[in-house]
Amino acid sequence: MERQEDGRPADGTIPPSFWKGLPRGGEQKQKNSHVFPTHSISRPSCLSRDAEKTPSFVGFRNLMIIVLVVSNLRLMIENFRKYGVLICLRCHDYRRQDVIYGSVLYLLVPCHLLIAYIIELAAAKQAKDAVARIKKAGEEPRPRLRENKLRLTSRSTWRAIALAHGVNATLNLIIATKVVYYDIHHPGIGTLCELHAVIVWLKVCSYAFTNRDLRRALLSPTISAPLPEIYSSCPYPRNINWKNLCYFWWAPTLVYQPVYPRTSSIRWPFVFKRLGEVVSLSIVIWIASAQYAAPLLQNSLDKIFDLDLVSIAERVMKLSTISLFCWLCGFFAVFQSSLNALAEVMRFGDREFYADWWNVSSIRTYWTSWNKPVTNFMKRHIYAPLIARGWSPTIAQIVVFVLSGFLHELLVGVPTHNVIGVAFAGMMLQIPLIGITDRLQKMRGVNGKVAGNVIFWISFCLVGQPLAALLYFFAWHAKYGSVSKQAQHFRLFR
Amino acid sequence: MERQEDGRPADGTIPPSFWKGLPRGGEQKQKNSHVFPTHSISRPSCLSRDAEKTPSFVGFRNLMIIVLVVSNLRLMIENFRKYGVLICLRCHDYRRQDVIYGSVLYLLVPCHLLIAYIIELAAAKQAKDAVARIKKAGEEPRPRLRENKLRLTSRSTWRAIALAHGVNATLNLIIATKVVYYDIHHPGIGTLCELHAVIVWLKVCSYAFTNRDLRRALLSPTISAPLPEIYSSCPYPRNINWKNLCYFWWAPTLVYQPVYPRTSSIRWPFVFKRLGEVVSLSIVIWIASAQYAAPLLQNSLDKIFDLDLVSIAERVMKLSTISLFCWLCGFFAVFQSSLNALAEVMRFGDREFYADWWNVSSIRTYWTSWNKPVTNFMKRHIYAPLIARGWSPTIAQIVVFVLSGFLHELLVGVPTHNVIGVAFAGMMLQIPLIGITDRLQKMRGVNGKVAGNVIFWISFCLVGQPLAALLYFFAWHAKYGSVSKQAQHFRLFR
Numbered sequence: 002m003e004r005q006e007d008g009r010p011a012d013g014t015i016p017p018s019f020w021k022g023l024p025r026g027g028e029q030k031q032k033n034s035h036v037f038p039t040h041s042i043s044r045p046s047c048l049s050r051d052a053e054k055t056p057s058f059v060g061f062r063n064l065m066i067i068v069l070v071v072s073n074l075r076l077m078i079e080n081f082r083k084y085g086v087l088i089c090l091r092c093h094d095y096r097r098q099d100v101i102y103g104s105v106l107y108l109l110v111p112c113h114l115l116i117a118y119i120i121e122l123a124a125a126k127q128a129k130d131a132v133a134r135i136k137k138a139g140e141e142p143r144p145r146l147r148e149n150k151l152r153l154t155s156r157s158t159w160r161a162i163a164l165a166h167g168v169n170a171t172l173n174l175i176i177a178t179k180v181v182y183y184d185i186h187h188p189g190i191g192t193l194c195e196l197h198a199v200i201v202w203l204k205v206c207s208y209a210f211t212n213r214d215l216r217r218a219l220l221s222p223t224i225s226a227p228l229p230e231i232y233s234s235c236p237y238p239r240n241i242n243w244k245n246l247c248y249f250w251w252a253p254t255l256v257y258q259p260v261y262p263r264t265s266s267i268r269w270p271f272v273f274k275r276l277g278e279v280v281s282l283s284i285v286i287w288i289a290s291a292q293y294a295a296p297l298l299q300n301s302l303d304k305i306f307d308l309d310l311v312s313i314a315e316r317v318m319k320l321s322t323i324s325l326f327c328w329l330c331g332f333f334a335v336f337q338s339s340l341n342a343l344a345e346v347m348r349f350g351d352r353e354f355y356a357d358w359w360n361v362s363s364i365r366t367y368w369t370s371w372n373k374p375v376t377n378f379m380k381r382h383i384y385a386p387l388i389a390r391g392w393s394p395t396i397a398q399i400v401v402f403v404l405s406g407f408l409h410e411l412l413v414g415v416p417t418h419n420v421i422g423v424a425f426a427g428m429m430l431q432i433p434l435i436g437i438t439d440r441l442q443k444m445r446g447v448n449g450k451v452a453g454n455v456i457f458w459i460s461f462c463l464v465g466q467p468l469a470a471l472l473y474f475f476a477w478h479a480k481y482g483s484v485s486k487q488a489q490h491f492r493l494f495r
Numbered sequence: 496m497e498r499q500e501d502g503r504p505a506d507g508t509i510p511p512s513f514w515k516g517l518p519r520g521g522e523q524k525q526k527n528s529h530v531f532p533t534h535s536i537s538r539p540s541c542l543s544r545d546a547e548k549t550p551s552f553v554g555f556r557n558l559m560i561i562v563l564v565v566s567n568l569r570l571m572i573e574n575f576r577k578y579g580v581l582i583c584l585r586c587h588d589y590r591r592q593d594v595i596y597g598s599v600l601y602l603l604v605p606c607h608l609l610i611a612y613i614i615e616l617a618a619a620k621q622a623k624d625a626v627a628r629i630k631k632a633g634e635e636p637r638p639r640l641r642e643n644k645l646r647l648t649s650r651s652t653w654r655a656i657a658l659a660h661g662v663n664a665t666l667n668l669i670i671a672t673k674v675v676y677y678d679i680h681h682p683g684i685g686t687l688c689e690l691h692a693v694i695v696w697l698k699v700c701s702y703a704f705t706n707r708d709l710r711r712a713l714l715s716p717t718i719s720a721p722l723p724e725i726y727s728s729c730p731y732p733r734n735i736n737w738k739n740l741c742y743f744w745w746a747p748t749l750v751y752q753p754v755y756p757r758t759s760s761i762r763w764p765f766v767f768k769r770l771g772e773v774v775s776l777s778i779v780i781w782i783a784s785a786q787y788a789a790p791l792l793q794n795s796l797d798k799i800f801d802l803d804l805v806s807i808a809e810r811v812m813k814l815s816t817i818s819l820f821c822w823l824c825g826f827f828a829v830f831q832s833s834l835n836a837l838a839e840v841m842r843f844g845d846r847e848f849y850a851d852w853w854n855v856s857s858i859r860t861y862w863t864s865w866n867k868p869v870t871n872f873m874k875r876h877i878y879a880p881l882i883a884r885g886w887s888p889t890i891a892q893i894v895v896f897v898l899s900g901f902l903h904e905l906l907v908g909v910p911t912h913n914v915i916g917v918a919f920a921g922m923m924l925q926i927p928l929i930g931i932t933d934r935l936q937k938m939r940g941v942n943g944k945v946a947g948n949v950i951f952w953i954s955f956c957l958v959g960q961p962l963a964a965l966l967y968f969f970a971w972h973a974k975y976g977s978v979s980k981q982a983q984h985f986r987l988f989r
Contacts, residue, residue, distance in 0.1 A: 035875060037879065038752060040845035042844070046834075047850060049835065060851070061853055256533045312576075318569035349534075359552065360552075386529065
C-alpha cells in the first residue's frame with residue numbers, strides 16, 4: 002500500500018471518517034489515545050424514528066436482485082440434476098400437414114384485405130358518381146327533389162358495401178378458425194395462423210370503417226366535423242389505391258389512416274440491432290420453456306387431476322416466475338424489437354406501441370397501455386363510436402372487454418383445440434378488478450398506488466399467466482395426451 | 496357507475512388520457528369518429544434510446560418484492576409438504592449440566608470487571624500519593640532529585656498494575672473458554688456464555704487502558720494532550736467509584752469513558768416497543784431456523800461427505816436466503832431493538848450502534864459500520880495506539896483483523912467444540928477483499944460503487960454466512976452425530 006512520508010496512507014486508502022477526531026500518528030506522538038471520547042454527542046440510530054432522515058436503502062435493492070439471481074440459479078442447478086438437458090434441436094413434433102395448411106393460410110388470409118380494397122374501389126366509384134350527382138343536384142332548383150335523389154342512390158349502395166365488408170371480414174375469421182381448429186394439430190403453428198388472421202381481420206375492419214366515414218365527410222361536409230389536418234395531403238377517393246393499401250397492410254398499426262406520420266429515412270443499423278434482439282430473445286424463451294416450463298407443466302398434470310389444491314398453488318407459484326420471465330422477454334421481443342424494426346423499415350413515425358405499463362396502479366391503465374395497437378383500434382372503432390351514439394362509458398367498456406375476451410379465446414382456445422372459455426373468463430374478470438383498483442387509487446394516495454400496482458402484478462403473475470397456461474395445458478393433455486390415458490387407467494384399475 | 500347528465504362519467508371513473516382528442520358523446524353527435532387520427536405525430540417507444548427520458552421502473556421494484564415473497568412462499572409450501580411442522584416447544588435437547596455451568600459462568604464473568612475496579616482503586620490510591628509527592632517534589636529545589644523520586648515510585652507500581660489487569664483479563668477469557676469448550680455441550684448456551692465473556696473482556700481492557708491514560712494525563716499534564724471537554728465534569732481519580740463502574744458495566748458500549756452523553760429521561764413506551772420487537776424477531780428467527788435451516792443443513796451433510804461440489808453449491812445457495820433472512824432479523828433484533836432498549840433504560844445518549852452498512856461499496860466500510868461498539872473499541876484501543884506508536888496503517892489494520900478473527904473463532908469454534916479456523920480464515924479473507932473493493936471504488940465511479948456493493952453482498956450472503964454455517968454444522972456432526980456414524984457405516988459395508 003502506498004503511503005505518504007508522515008505515515009498516513011495515500012489519499013483514498015483510508016476513508017476520512019475512519020480518521021475523524023483520532024490522534025494522527027507521527028504528528029503529535031501523544032500517547033493518551035485511549036482516552037479519545039468516542040461517545041461525545043447524543044444521536045439516534047439511523048433506523049429509529051428519531052433519526053433526522055431515513056437512510057438510503059439502495060443496497061437492499063441490489064440485494065433483492067442478487068437473491069433473485071441466486072435463487073433462480075439454484076433452481077436451474079436443481080432442474081439440471083433432475084432432468085438433464087431437455088433442449089433438443091431436431092425434436093420436431095409437428096406433422097407435415099400442419100406446415101402445409103399453415104403456409105396456405107398465411108398466404109390466403111391477406112387476400113381478404115385485397116377483397117376489402119376491391120370493395121372500397123367500387124365504393125369510391127359510387128362516391129365519385131354521387132359527388133357528380135350532388136353537383137348536378139346543386140343545379141336542381143327544387144330542394145325536395147334534390148334531397149330525394151341523393152337519398153335514394155346512397156342508402157342502398159352503402160348498405161351493400163357495408164354488407165360486402167362484413168361478409169369478407171367474417172369469412173376471414175371463420176375460415177382461419179375452422180382450418181386451425183380442425184386441420185392444424187400443432188398449437189404453435191395454429192397460434193401463429195390465428196394471430197395473423199385476427200390482425201388482418203382488425204385491419205380489414207379499420208379499413209372499411211375509416212373509409213366509410215371519409216366518404217360520409219366527402220358527401221355531406223356540412224353535417225360531419227372537419228377532417229384532421231394530417232389527412233389533407235391525401236383526400237378521400239385518392240387514398241383508395243394499391244400503394245396506400247400495401248402500406249397499411251405492412252404498417253405496424255391496426256388503425257387505418259390515409260396518411261401516417263413518417264420518418265425521413267431508414268436507419269439500417271437500428272433495424273439489425275432490433276432483429277438481433279428478436280433472435281436472441283426467441284432463443285432465450287425457447288430454452289426457458291423447453292428446459293423449465295415444460296417439465297413443470299408435465300409434473301403438475303397429476304396434481305390437477307387429483308384436484309390437490311395446495312399442490313396446484315405450489316405449481317402455479319413455481320410456474321409464475323418462469324412464465325413471467327417468458328412474458329417479459331416476449332413482450333420486449335414483440336412490442337419493442339419487432340415492431341420497432343418493422344416501423345423503421347416502413348418509415349412509420351409513431352412508435353408508441355406501449356406505455357410504461359409496469360408502473361400502472363390501475364388494471365384499466367394496464368389494458369390501455371401494454372398493447373397500444375389493439376387499444377387504439379378498440380378506442381377508435383368500438384369505444385368512441387358507441388360513446389358517440391350515446392352509450393354509457395361503462396357499457397361501452399364492457400363491450401370492448403367482451404370483444405377482447407372473444408379474441409383472446411380465439412387466440413388461445415382455438416389453436417389448443419380446447420375452447421374452454423378460460424381466456425374469455427380471464428378478460429371478464431378484469432372488469433371487477435378495474436373497479437377495485439380504481440377505487441383503491443382514489444382512496445389513499447401513494448399507498449393506494451403501490452397497492453394497485455401490487456394487485457396488478459399479482460393478478461397478472463399468478464392468475465393471468467401461469468394459471469391460464471396450466472389450465473390449457475391440462476385441457477390439451479386431457480384431450481390428447483397423458484392425462485386421458487391416466488383417467489382410463491384409473492377407470493380400469495379401480 | 497355514477498354519470499353526469501351529459502353522458503360522461505363522474506370525475507375519476509375514466510382517466511382523462513382515454514378521452515384525449517376523442518369526440519365526446521352527446522355533445523356534438525358527429526358520426527365520423529372512425530377517422531380520428533390516432534397516429535398524428537412521430538414519437539419513439541419509451542424503452543428506445545431515442546426516447547427523451549427513460550421511464551420509471553418503480554413497478555419492477557414492486558415486482559421483485561412480489562417474486563421474492565411468492566417464491567419463498569412456494570418454498571415454504573414445499574418444505575411443509577416434505578417435513579410437516581418441525582417446530583416443537585418442548586423438545587429441549589440440552590443437558591442439565593449445561594444450564595448449571597452456563598448460569599454459574601454468567602454470574603462469575605462480571606467479577607472480572609469487579610477485580611479490574613479493585614485494581615483501579617489501588618492505582619488511584621497510588622496516583623493520589625504520587626500527586627502528593629509531586630507537590631512535595633515541587634517544593635524540592637534540586638531538579639535531578641525531584642525527577643528521580645517520581646520515576647522510582649511510578650515505574651514499578653504502574654507495571655504491577657498493568658500486570659494485574661493483564662492477568663485478570665486473560666484469566667476471564669481462559670476460564671470461560673475452558674468451561675464452554677469442555678463442560679457445556681449445547682452450542683447455543685455455549686455461544687451465549689462465550690459472547691458474554693468476550694464482551695466483559697473487552698470492557699475490562701477498555702477500563703484498564705482508559706484509566707491508565709487518564710492517570711498519565713493527571714501525573715504529567717505537560718507531556719499529554721489536554722483531556723476532552725466532556726470528561727471535565729468527572730476528573731480522574733473521582734471516576735473510580737462503584738456507581739461509575741456499574742454504569743459502564745451495563746451501558747451499551749465497549750469503550751470506557753468517565754462521562755457519557757446522557758438523555759434527560761427514560762421513555763418507557765419506547766423501551767417496551769423495542770422489547771416487543773426483540774421478542775417477535777426472536778420467535779421469527781427460531782421458526783426460520785427450526786423449520787427451514789435445520790432440515791436444509793441435515794440433508795446437505797452427505798453432500799459434503801461425498802464432496803459433491805455442484806450439490807454443495809446448490810445447498811449453499813438455498814441456505815443463503817434463509818441465513819440472510821435470519822441474519823437481517825438478528826441484526827435488527829440486537830443492534831436496533833436490544834441496544835436501543837438498553838440505551839433508553841440507561842439514558843445512554845449515543846445510539847449510533849451501526850451505520851447504513853447495507854449500502855456500502857467497500858468491504859472496509861462494512862466492517863467499520865455494521866458493529867459500531869466493536870469498531871469503536873478496535874479504533875480507540877488497537878488501531879489508534881498502534882498508529883500513534885508509528886506503525887503503518889496497513890499493518891495496524893491487519894492487527895485489528897487478526898484480533899477480530901481470533902475473537903470470531905472464539906465465538907464460533909469454541910461453543911461448537913470445533914476450532915477449525917473457518918471463522919478466523921473468513922476474517923483474514925476480508926483483507927484481500929478490502930483491497931479489491933477499494934480499487935474498484937476508485938476505478939469507475941457509480942458503476943464501481945454498485946459493483947462494490949454487489950461484491951459485498953455476494954461475499955456476505957454466499958461465503959460469509961451459509962458456507963461457514965455449513966462447515967461448522969458438518970464439523971459438529973462429524974464429531975458427535977450422524978456423519979461419523981455414516982463414516983463408520985461406509986468403512987463397515989464397503
